Amino acid sequence: MNKTLRGLLVAGVPAALGILFGVGVIMYGIQAGHKSEEASAKEDQKQKQTQASSTASGGGSEMKGFVSQNCATCHGQDLKGAFGPSLIKAGQSLSEEELVNILKNGKGSSMPKGLASGKEAEVAKYLKTLK
Ligand code: HEC
Structure with missing residues (x-):
């Protein structure tokens, strides 16, 4: 193995890992954001349902x-x-x-x-x- 290749590997692998990790965190963040949006949409629905049922039962x-x-x-x-x-x-x-x-x-x-x-x-x- 020549020295420049080794140098590239030593510097490059952690850098590549770092980039992968960074992307992973960003993707995870986006997904988590989606999930909490979904959750709050569900909450909204639940609230509407309880409101509807309390009016239906004569309040x-x-x-x-x-x-x-x-x-x-x-x-x-x-x-x-x-x-x-x-x-x-x-x-x-x-x-x-x-x-x-x-x-x-x-x-x-x-x-x-x-x-x-x-x-x-x-x-x-x-x-x-x-x-
Ligand atoms: C300021 C006090 C007071 C408030 C406020 C009040 N009441 Fe009364 N209520 C009485 C009293 C005293 C009697 C008993 C009257 C009698 O028999 O001479 C009574 C009697 C009744 C009776 C008849 C009970 C029976 O067995 O004959 C009903 C029904 C009643 N109240 C419903 C209500 C409702 C519903 C509310 C709220 C919207 C209410 N009252 C608010 C004092 C009050």
Whole structure:
């Protein structure tokens, strides 16, 4: 082997490896970028699906939030009754019409009317689902 060839090999092999390695890292980076884009696209889809299903089921979780914001102060955090009676029992023993009627007109002197602000039917339906 002559000296120049040896010199080329000694300098060239690591250089070639270095280039290969560099390209590999770049390719890997591009692929990883692709993957995370795909992943976030999937996340988007998932979110859309959950949104769609919560509207389809009559916004059960939305009603849960609404009721715990507007009713739980008097009827208790778990709606099992506090200052006002248990809404779980009320949902079981009263009809949807009776519930709507109470929400629209209030009851006695302490159950204020109009708290469901137009969502009486939805709230009544939700109360009927409580167990
Ligand atoms: C300011 C306190 C207060 C808030 C807020 C409140 N309630 Fe009441 N609620 C009462 C009281 C007190 C009674 C019992 C009234 C009576 O029987 O004289 C009652 C009674 C009821 C009843 C009848 C229960 C039964 O067994 O006869 C229903 C149904 C009801 N509330 C639903 C709701 C819903 C739904 C909300 C939220 C939109 C709500 N209430 C918010 C105080 C409250």
